[in-house]
Amino acid sequence: MILHRRFSIIVEPAEGYDFHLTARAYALPGEYDGVKARIPIFEKNSLAIAEVTCLSDGKLSVTCYSNTNIEKSFVEEKVRHVLAFDEDLSEYHAIIRGDPVLNAISSKFKGLRMKGVSNLWNAMLIAFCQQNASFKQGWRMYRNIVYNMGLKVGLEGGISVFVTPSPAMVVEQGLAKLREQGLGYRANYVLEAAKVFVEEESFEEKLSEVDVEAYAAIKKIRGLGVYSGRLALLLAQRRYSLTPLDRWTIRILSEIYAKKRLSLTEAEEEAKRLWGKWSGLSVYFMTIVLDAEVISKALQRIAEGRVEPSLCGVLTPMTLWQYSW
DNA sequence: TGCCAGGCGGGGT
DNA sequence: ACCCCGCATGGC
Numbered sequence: 001m002i003l004h005r006r007f008s009i010i011v012e013p014a015e016g017y018d019f020h021l022t023a024r025a026y027a028l029p030g031e032y033d034g035v036k037a038r039i040p041i042f043e044k045n046s047l048a049i050a051e052v053t054c055l056s057d058g059k060l061s062v063t064c065y066s067n068t069n070i071e072k073s074f075v076e077e078k079v080r081h082v083l084a085f086d087e088d089l090s091e092y093h094a095i096i097r098g099d100p101v102l103n104a105i106s107s108k109f110k111g112l113r114m115k116g117v118s119n120l121w122n123a124m125l126i127a128f129c130q131q132n133a134s135f136k137q138g139w140r141m142y143r144n145i146v147y148n149m150g151l152k153v154g155l156e157g158g159i160s161v162f163v164t165p166s167p168a169m170v171v172e173q174g175l176a177k178l179r180e181q182g183l184g185y186r187a188n189y190v191l192e193a194a195k196v197f198v199e200e201e202s203f204e205e206k207l208s209e210v211d212v213e214a215y216a217a218i219k220k221i222r223g224l225g226v227y228s229g230r231l232a233l234l235l236a237q238r239r240y241s242l243t244p245l246d247r248w249t250i251r252i253l254s255e256i257y258a259k260k261r262l263s264l265t266e267a268e269e270e271a272k273r274l275w276g277k278w279s280g281l282s283v284y285f286m287t288i289v290l291d292a293e294v295i296s297k298a299l300q301r302i303a304e305g306r307v308e309p310s311l312c313g314v315l316t317p318m319t320l321w322q323y324s325w
Numbered sequence: 326t327g328c329c330a331g332g333c334g335g336g337g338t
Numbered sequence: 339a340c341c342c343c344g345c346a347t348g349g350c
């Protein structure tokens with residue numbers, strides 16, 4: 001499929017916003033290349049890709065490629081959703097000043113925002129791949145899905161990029177193809193989830209704004225538990241108060257903050273006590289400042305005060321975009 | 326080589 | 339509200 005160049009717009013980010021830091025986080029090669037961020041925009045019968053660059057005056061240039069006509073305001077809204085270029089986090093930064101893990105997010109890396117995911121389906125795929133797997137394994141699975149099962153689209157006058165397969169594409173390619181991507185037992189869950197999206201038209205739009213109701217709705221998807229459900233909603237809808245608590249996060253909350261073993265419910269209380277309505281956002285940032293290292297190394301790094309992301313040299317959330325492994 | 330890694334569902338207590 | 343097990347796969 002070829003997407004034709006439609007228009008460019010200029011948008012103004014908030015003071016101090018760091019485009020490159022935000023765009024490179026958890027970006028596959030192709031989604032970010034050191035200069036541009038490419039953001040897929042899915043709408044019923046149309047697909048668009050917004051190419052975003054940062055101009056010398058700090059403003060962002062957004063160029064839209066699409067297969068059908070698409071509103072400028074709609075594209076701007078989607079780019080705002082993913083890159084959060086005008087979001088004010090000053091209230092949050094005040095809360096984490098002095099935090100033993102997140103401190104750098106309020107100082108050296110204060111221009112970083114959470115990179116959102118275009119839609120709930122895409123966020124669910126990412127969440128499924130994170131289950132019971134290391135950072136590297138999880139992102140390998142996700143990358144395989146995108147590159148081997150996704151849609152290859154050419155940008156007019158430019159390069160080709162891969163876009164996450166739609167639910168229908170996953171259903172069509174089937175279980176065996178999913179297994180080839182190294183998903184293991186998760187393959188069944190992903191296929192079942194894809195069927196829900198295919199059968200229930202606009203599944204995402206029906207989700208309530210109320211966290212508990214939205215969570216109950218997506219919990220109906222088999223294989224998507226508390227952790228994955230929250231992660232998907234956090235990424236797809238920027239619901240910062242939803243805390244994806246896994247063994248990794250619970251260990252950090254237990255050993256660094258509470259200084260005692262916490263159960264799941266206690267860990268949730270601790271996260272709320274520390275960060276309030278920002279507890280989910282804190283989990284996202286925590287994975288970044290610790291380079292998503294396995295828990296033993298992550299704890300060691302906190303003890304040594306090495307709680308800043310590595311920007312080159314090793315495979316981390318911030319360098320994922322430069323590796324094809 | 327066997328164990329573990331940002332889980333989950335189903336079973337039990 | 340816990341605890342335990344099996345579940346695919348890849349990395350070390």
